[in-house]
Amino acid sequence: MKLQETYEVFARQWRKDPLQHVGTVVAPNGDLAAAFARTIYNEEAWVEMQVAARKNFIPAIEIREEGK
Amino acid sequence: MATLSDEALKQKIEKGHLIETTEEMTEGYKKALIQILLVQADTELMSAPSYYMAARSAPSMNTRLSAYAVIQDELGHAHITYQLLEDLGMDKEYLIYGRKPHEFKNPYGFDQPLETWVELVVANAYFDRAGITLLGDPFENTSYGPWKRSLVKIDKEELFHLRHGEVWMKRLCEAGGQAKEEIQRAADWMFPMGVEWFGMPDHLKRHTAQLEYKLKGKTNDELRQIWLSAVVPLSESCGIHVPAHFDEAQQEYVLDYEFPVDYDPSQKRWKFDSPVSWDQVFERWKKRGPYNEIYVKSIQKHYKDFMAMLNGGN
Numbered sequence: 001m002k003l004q005e006t007y008e009v010f011a012r013q014w015r016k017d018p019l020q021h022v023g024t025v026v027a028p029n030g031d032l033a034a035a036f037a038r039t040i041y042n043e044e045a046w047v048e049m050q051v052a053a054r055k056n057f058i059p060a061i062e063i064r065e066e067g068k
Numbered sequence: 069m070a071t072l073s074d075e076a077l078k079q080k081i082e083k084g085h086l087i088e089t090t091e092e093m094t095e096g097y098k099k100a101l102i103q104i105l106l107v108q109a110d111t112e113l114m115s116a117p118s119y120y121m122a123a124r125s126a127p128s129m130n131t132r133l134s135a136y137a138v139i140q141d142e143l144g145h146a147h148i149t150y151q152l153l154e155d156l157g158m159d160k161e162y163l164i165y166g167r168k169p170h171e172f173k174n175p176y177g178f179d180q181p182l183e184t185w186v187e188l189v190v191a192n193a194y195f196d197r198a199g200i201t202l203l204g205d206p207f208e209n210t211s212y213g214p215w216k217r218s219l220v221k222i223d224k225e226e227l228f229h230l231r232h233g234e235v236w237m238k239r240l241c242e243a244g245g246q247a248k249e250e251i252q253r254a255a256d257w258m259f260p261m262g263v264e265w266f267g268m269p270d271h272l273k274r275h276t277a278q279l280e281y282k283l284k285g286k287t288n289d290e291l292r293q294i295w296l297s298a299v300v301p302l303s304e305s306c307g308i309h310v311p312a313h314f315d316e317a318q319q320e321y322v323l324d325y326e327f328p329v330d331y332d333p334s335q336k337r338w339k340f341d342s343p344v345s346w347d348q349v350f351e352r353w354k355k356r357g358p359y360n361e362i363y364v365k366s367i368q369k370h371y372k373d374f375m376a377m378l379n380g381g382n
């Protein structure tokens with residue numbers, strides 16, 4: 001059984017920017033995922049950072065060819 | 069999405085198509101990708117204990133802080149790269165904590181003891197330059213989207229490691245005397261280590277799956293030239309002698325010794341008068357360097373106990 005969950009990390013550097021995907025962390029819960037995200041992805045002085053469990057993502061469009 | 073044939077996939081990649089999921093890969097692509105990522109992940113991970121060994125002799129609070137910041141970055145890079153492998157179906161926990169020391173794929177240079185802070189400085193200048201060279205290539209050229217994106221952060225931080233090494237190397241050489249002598253001693257074993265880092269020359273091995281699938285874009289010799297074109301002028305500007313120079317006629321950097329040569333890890337000495345075959349080099353790499361076990365064990369030591377504790381002792 002997997003005790004760990006995969007979380008995607010989103011952040012932005014300026015208020016004018018949209019949130020962007022910056023990486024992934026694996027953690028046993030959301031609080032730890034947030035803590036890991038803050039320390040691993042500390043390359044910028046972000047104004048916002050969010051983590052979301054990957055399993056909660058719902059593909060509205062599956063990855064497909066470009067320009068189609 | 070139907071899986072393409074190997075040929076069709078290569079054609080698509082040639083046109084600049086980025087691969088995003090395992091469903092789009094052929095077996096051959098996936099295998100080559102796992103191989104190259106594993107080398108990167110293991111290299112990032114094993115740089116941490118070797119830099120830590122040297123960081124313990126940092127001469128001041130500031131130098132210690134910078135050294136630990138580099139180590140933190142490297143662990144982050146390892147984490148990101150093992151995560152890419154996990155997304156390809158590998159088990160990250162097993163890769164880090166389940167493998168035997170000799171199964172790690174880091175280069176021979178990170179099987180060596182880094183014994184002084186000066187050696188850390190030269191490692192940042194030479195080995196991190198090798199890292200930037202090797203990762204700058206896929207950042208620009210790779211056909212695997214998730215890897216390309218992960219390298220934005222990694223390249224940025226590698227540049228900081230490199231600057232740390234170069235700035236201190238220059239400063240110590242300006243001081244002259246013992247400081248410069250120590251840099252020279254470190255360069256004597258670390259420069260040829262960096263030359264070897266890029267592997268077999270192209271005339272012995274040119275076409276690889278990694279190039280055909282455009283996981284990377286440059287050959288071993290092209291990458292080695294890029295590294296030499298940074299490291300040789302840096303060393304010369306510091307008054308540090310390295311056994312290579314720019315050849316005007318060939319318009320490229322050439323080594324002043326027959327490559328490859330034998331190495332004595334116990335003395336940290338290259339035997340420049342003992343050229344060897346590449347089979348002998350592979351043999352030496354396979355036997356691993358003196359700190360391979362020590363570094364791997366330092367990473368793995370507390371894992372099992374901790375997991376048992378976390379899971380209520382069962």
Ligand SMILES: [Fe+2]
Pocket residue numbers: 112141142145199222226
């Ligand atoms: Fe790194």
Ligand SMILES: [Fe+2]
Pocket residue numbers: 142196199225226229
């Ligand atoms: Fe680095």
